[in-house]
Amino acid sequence: MLASPRPDAGDDRGGPARALADALRAVTGGAAPLCRDCLRFAAAAARRCAACGSPRLLAHPERDRLAIAHVDCDAFYAAVEKRDDPSLRDRPVIVGGGRRGVAATCCYVARTYGVRSAMPMFKALEACPDAVVIRPDMEKYKQVGREIRTRMLDLTPLVEPLSIDQAFLDLNGTDRLHGASPALTLARFARAVEHEVGVTVSVGLAPNKFLAKIASDFDKPRGFSIIGQQEAAAFLGDKPVGILPGIGAAAGARLAQAGITLVRHLLGRPLADLYRVAGSDAPRLARLARGEDDRPVRPERETKSVSAETTFDEDLRSLEDLEPILWRLAEKVSARLKRSGLAGGSVTLKLKDTGFRLRTRQTSGLPPTQLATRLYEPARALLRAECDGTAFRLIGIGASDLTDGAEADRGDLADLEVGRAARREAAIDRLRERFGDGAVLRGLSLRDRRR
Structure with a gap:
């Protein structure tokens, strides 16, 4: 089986290791699987890494041409608590308030019991009575978030924070700086955060922010998913229209009344019809349905x-x-x-x-x-x-x-009132x-x- 030496061994900005990795990608059209655990390249048809045996191989026809990423920490608050208390590693953990509060987040073990973020605490504890409940420590979470943000800024100055645990990154033009494609740079980053900070992240890589945000949700935790431009419209077609940003309960209800429940229903509609349903938002929705999003990654100071x-x-x-x-x-x-x-x-x-x-x-x-x-x-x-x-x-x-x-304000089966409140306020607005x-x-x- 043909496999390259580790791209990050020795001088990872050039030399024989980099030359061999580049040659392998050239032969396979850029789709040579990249092992996200040991960062070696494998043969195009490999199912597991020949070097470490990991099945976490990253391959996509557009992988090495894409540069817009969304990085999202996995169950961030709970992950920090588990990092700081190893006895919690295999236990269900909920970070939130008392019995009359809500679950701010929960670990993936707790999610197997049906616990979800924003669930009322009494419902969460009914679903998982053995869960360890921890009060939020926002200062601690912010400190860890700042450490991860600093590492992002080492990759590119174009970092747009969304919250303390997620951000967009634009890595266009960074190939020379890091001696690697954006995909490889992000894989190195994710591995370093896991090993050195002690929490995990999921990465979405795409041609724009909208698709990158969707991709980062695919394979949590420790995910790395790619949506290319060529597949975007087909991929989005059968997704609920609520996957589009800005489509909350009120907007979703209006679109459903017009027979628009899936993204592909937007594609066949004349723009004039969409204006009648969505008003001035119609052109934006039509572009998003095609997987188009021209918003730049804005490295503005995070709004606190x-x-x-x-x-x-x-x-x-x-x-x-x-x-x-x-x-x-x-x-x-x-x-x-x-x-x-x-x-x-x-x-x-x-x-x-x-x-x-x-x-x-x-x-x-x-x-x-x-x-x-x-x-x-x-x-x-x-x-x-x-x-x-x-x-x-x-x-x-x-x-x-x-x-x-x-x-x-998306709500869930445990909080139906939020949908009604959102519709009321949208009508008033x-x-x-x-x-x-x-x-x-x-x-x-x-x-x-x-x-």
Whole structure:
């Protein structure tokens, strides 16, 4: 069996090892399987690596021509906890709140029992009563996330963070720098993170961000999946239309009413018909259905939080007076999250008293949300606890632990209300777009005596 020496042995930017690997890829049209465990190339028809016996071989006709990646840590919070406590390695672990909270994430062992992220904790413990429940330690997770992010920036300056545990990377033009194709560079990166940081990642490689994000979800954990441009439309055709970013419960329901439930249903529709169903979003959906996405990877500084606050003309003390103001601020934060394509997993309440002393209270480990109601409810619970007769001059609300908005407010069988809430807010958003912010008001906001 023909196999190349390890590309990362010795000087991995050139020399006989690199020359032989290049020659092998030339003979096989670039599809020589790459072993993701020992980083050797194998013969084109190999099912296992001849050197280490691993079945984790990476081969694809477009593999060495693609450069846009999505890297996503596997069950990140739970993985960090298992790393730090080896006794948890084979046990089901749920990271989340108490029995009235939710599961922020869970390990893959717990998932075999039916536990899922964002599941109410009492449901999670019903499904897996022997699970180890650990309170989230966000500072620890952020530290590990920053270490992984630093390693990403060693590969390319074009890193676009989505949250502390996932990011897009553009590796175009890095072949010379690393002496390897983007695929090989990413395989080295994934192996190094697993061995040196102690958590695992899954990689999606594709011609654009949309396809890379889908690919990274295929083979978790420790996955590396590729979607090429030539196969994109055929691959997407039979997928539910909800796989497209930005298609939540409300948009999905509108499309279903028009007979559009699969991605291929978008391909045969005249653009004029799509405009009637999807409005100004029609061209974007048509492009995505063909696997086209021209969004660049933007190496912007990661947005840490989205917030809104206000200072009162007169000091306020009572929950009754503060609630409507908090609601209006929650609506502002919700609108900003939606515009930015982000969702929050933590809610922070900010209060400043008449002596300019600041109080901040936070609820973490929430299911990612863009909805005003889902931001307001935990903030209101925090506010109720702080209304002890103190006079306040300022109130604010913020969403942090941000992630991709396409992953927000999807709900599941354990949380059917989120779908209804998303549809209500989407309808209100459309009315406000058309008739202005004052077109629809919640009764609670009318109690705001400052309006």
